[in-house]
Amino acid sequence: MIDFCCDIGNYAFRQWPAADVVGTLPLMDRAGIDTALVGSIDAITYVSPHPANERLMADIKANDPAGRLIPLTVLSPVYPGVERDMEESRELGFRGLKLYPNYHGYHADDAPALRLIEMATGFGWPVLVTMRVEDERHHHPLMKGGGADLKTVIRAAKQFPEATIILSGGSSAETPQFLAATRDLPNAYAELSYGKRPMKALEGLVGQFGSEKMLFGTHMPFVYPGCGIAKIAEAAIPDDAKHAILEGNAKRILGL
Numbered sequence: 001m002i003d004f005c006c007d008i009g010n011y012a013f014r015q016w017p018a019a020d021v022v023g024t025l026p027l028m029d030r031a032g033i034d035t036a037l038v039g040s041i042d043a044i045t046y047v048s049p050h051p052a053n054e055r056l057m058a059d060i061k062a063n064d065p066a067g068r069l070i071p072l073t074v075l076s077p078v079y080p081g082v083e084r085d086m087e088e089s090r091e092l093g094f095r096g097l098k099l100y101p102n103y104h105g106y107h108a109d110d111a112p113a114l115r116l117i118e119m120a121t122g123f124g125w126p127v128l129v130t131m132r133v134e135d136e137r138h139h140h141p142l143m144k145g146g147g148a149d150l151k152t153v154i155r156a157a158k159q160f161p162e163a164t165i166i167l168s169g170g171s172s173a174e175t176p177q178f179l180a181a182t183r184d185l186p187n188a189y190a191e192l193s194y195g196k197r198p199m200k201a202l203e204g205l206v207g208q209f210g211s212e213k214m215l216f217g218t219h220m221p222f223v224y225p226g227c228g229i230a231k232i233a234e235a236a237i238p239d240d241a242k243h244a245i246l247e248g249n250a251k252r253i254l255g256l
Contacts, residue, residue, distance in 0.1 A: 001031075001034055001035075001229070001247060002034065002035045002036070002215075002247050002251065002254075003033050003035070003220070003225070004037050004168070004191040004215040004216060004250060005169070005193040005220075006036035007038060007040070007219075008020060008021060008024050008041060008056060008059070008069075009041030009042040009043070009055075011041050011045075013140050017221070018221060019041075020059055020063070021059045021060055021062075021063040022063050024036075024038070025069075027221070027225065028220075028225075031229060033218070033225065034068065035070065036068065036070070036218075037071075037072055038056070038070065039072040039074045039098040040074050043056075044133060047079070048076075048079055049075050049076055050075065050088070050089075053073045053074060053075070053085075053089060057093060057094065061093075070095050071093065071094045071096075072094060072096040073086070073096070073098070074098045074099075074100065075099075075116065076100075076104035076105075076106075077099070077110070077112035077116045078104065078112050082116065083115070083119065086119050086123075094125075095125060095254075096127065096128065097120040097125055097127045097128070098128045099130060100130050101149070101152070102131075102132065102145050108129050108149070108155070108156040109152040109159065113156065114160070117156060117163055118163075121164070126253055127163060127164065127166065128168040129153050129156070130148065130169045131147045131169040131174060132147040132148070132169045132171075132194070133222065134222055147171070150167075150170070150174050150178060153165070153178065154178060154181045157185055158185065161185050162187065164187040164253055165182075165185075165187065166188075166189045166191055167191070168190075168193070168217065169193065169194045169219070170194055171194055172194075172195045175190045175205065176205060178190055179214075180208075180209075182213075188213065189214065189215050191215040191217035192216065192217055192228070192231065193219035193228050201231075202235040202237060203235055206235075211237070211240075211242075211245050211249075212244060212249060213249070214244075214249065215249055215250055216229075216247075
């Protein structure tokens, strides 16, 4: 299994059982996850995210000799000098870009965000656009915020049809909307970590869209990984569809 929604680090509003690489790898082992794409949790709430990226990369290089973690740089397109941070991220060995529009204060189709998406596409990187980090009802009283604007993510994907754009953290309503709107875009995907209802939602998604545009995600450590696994393993869909979602589509994106 290849997990397209996993993060490592400290969160301003909650303590984790594991906040570093040494703690995350055993969680992956227990869940049977071979590989995970990871971004820095610290970078979500940093005004300048890049120092958190540097710390995550140092942790990965020191503690993941088998290369099971694929690092994604978390950057804010509206922070000064972000293009330099992108270049430094590539030099450090990052292999994708993860965006948090609602936390860093922009829309996915704003000019600064489109500029980063264009850079990432030039690097051959996938771009994950995160709709939300946690259920809006769980937000700190002084940090209330809604999810990112889905329409802007769709418009960004259509601006760059050659880009690999992945909707991350989409709700059970947002994910099918995104898949329908980007049906003709060969490199637009949705990871499924935040789909929580109805019980047979995945059967409906696969029946409507096929399995070629969907990716397995757990949203560790915000969510127990078994939840993301069960919704695919227990779904009444063909085995080849399960394989595509759990592993095959991710390998195609990553060139594995």
